[in-house]
Amino acid sequence: MNKDMEVFEQLESGVRSYVRSFPTVFTKTKGYKMWNAEGEEYIDFFSGAGALNYGHNDDHMKQKLIEYITxxxxxxxxxxxxxxxAEFLTKFNDIILQPRNLDYRIMFPGPTGTNTVESALKLARKVTGRTDVISFTNGFHGMTIGSLSVTGNSMKRKGAGIPLQNVVTMPYDNYVNEQDSIDYLERFLEDSGSGVAIPAAMILETVQGEGGINAASFEWLKKVERVCKRWGILLIVDDVQAGIGRTGSFFSFEPAGIKPDIICLSKSLSGYGLPLAVTLIRPDIDKFSPGEHNGTFRGNNHAFITASAALDYWKDDQLEQNIHEKSEITLAFLNQLVEKYPALEGEVRGRGLMVGVACGADGLAGKIAAEAFQRGLIMETAGPNDEVFKLFPALNIDEAGLRQGLAIIEDSIKEVLR
Structure with a gap:
């Protein structure tokens, strides 16, 4: 074992995971690059699992934060x-909500993604007076008990140690190819013998991150919204990982033309990797009493500063255009890989710069990711069996860096398949 890694082996809990996938001590980061203690350089196609969409140590955010601290x-x-x-609330409303004709109250539930999901579930139950929530196969929404109850992954659910109740799981888009999952869902709601009560809410990701980079069609999302409106069910979109530009637009649901009742945001909201989450609530259902949902660290002012600075990148469409251009390059490359290396049994998935390749052979994605790390690229796997290697480059990565990272992936595939 690397001597520098001994302290983590000896003193840190066995629950640690990413350090096992990337067993080196990182000391410096900038943009889309990371360096370890030996000065070795890595291209980052991980981006803090979606918490660093703008890359590492963005100069504009850093300067604002330094000025504020000093x-x-x-x-x-x-x-x-x-x-x-006050600055964050004003800028978020002026730059993000109003131009998109969106009207939400902004709640600060606590600093992480699971905090915003917990608040959304509690609010939906309070407002409707109903208990159950419908979630979808392969969804991932967090690791606290409420969020875990609407998460599909059996290994993570097992960690709760108790039954996870008051949730009904329905098939996500294309979960069963031969069957329209919306027809299936509506049948359960209509049939008094189905055992499924009308729920307080439905919660979904428009692109499932941890669940395997499964992208729902816009038509499916519209149908879910119509079902929710028909039955008086609140629609919660968990945009913690798919939001803040990762799929191409600030909110991942924008191209579908839907307007959720509640939206969960975190990860890249602060722009700088600082903990920050918000729950966006349709004004007429903003029904929590003062202090009914709170948290010690919901006032992270350093994160407000960098989040406000990050919003400057959304004053025009330059970032969105960059994401679109880099997405086209990435998807073309991945489609070419799948065609060029049939032994992958590959399927390209995702949208924007939230993409990956599902590999048919057991364990192949993990081997490719491990080989890529040895060659200087950091990326993770996703899916119920870690069958997808997952690309999350910084949204503002330059073309040379993107192509360099993609070339490392191809070299890693060649080596693993050799």
Missing amino acids: SDGITHSLDMASEAK
């Missing part, structure tokens, strides 16, 4: 008023 700006404020929070 001026003794308030760090921790729970949900008290602060200038940093």
Whole structure:
């Protein structure tokens, strides 16, 4: 074992995971690159599992944060008023919500993705007076008990140690190819003998990240919205991983033309990797009493500062155009890989720069990701059996860096299949 890694082996809990996939001590990051203690350079196609969509140590955000810290700006404020929070609320409304004709109240539920999901589930049950929630196969929504109850992965569910209840799982788009999953869903709601009560909410990801980069069609998403409206069910879109530009638009659901009742955001919301989450709530269902849902770290002012700076990149369409261009390059390359290497038994999945290749052979994706790490590229796997190697490059990566990373993936495939 590498001597530098001994401290983690000896002192850190066995639950650690990413350090096992990337067994080196990182010391510096910039843009789409990371360096370890030996000075070895890595291209980052992981981006903090979607928490670093703008890359590492963005200069604009860093400068704003340094200025704020050196001026003794308030760090921790729970949900008290602060200038940093006021700026974020105003800019988010002016730059993101109003231009998209979206009207939401902004709730700060706590600093992580699972916090925003928990608040969404609680609110939906409070507003409707109903208990059950419908989730979808292969969905992932977090690791606390409520969020875990709407998560599909059996290994993660087992970690709860208790029964996870009050949730009905329905098939996601294309889960069963021969059957329209919406017809199946509606049959359950209509049939008084199905055992499925009308739920408080449905929760979904428009592109399932941990579940295997499964992208729902826009038509399927529209049908889900119509079903929810017909039955008075609240639609929760978990945009924690697929949002903030990862699929090409700020919100992943924009191209589908739907308007969820509740939206969950976190990960890249702060832009800089600092913990921050919001729950966007349709104003007429903003029914929590003061303090009914709270959290000590929901007032992370350093994250408000960098999040406000990150919103500057959404004042025009330049970032979206860059994502579109890089997505076209990436998808063309992956489709070519699948055709060129039939032994992969590959299927290209995803949307925007949230893409991957599902490999038919057992364990192949993991071997490719491990080989890529040895060659200087960081990427992870996804799916119920880790059968997908997953590409999450920085949204602002330059073309040379993108193509260099893609070339490493192809070299890794050649080596693994050799």
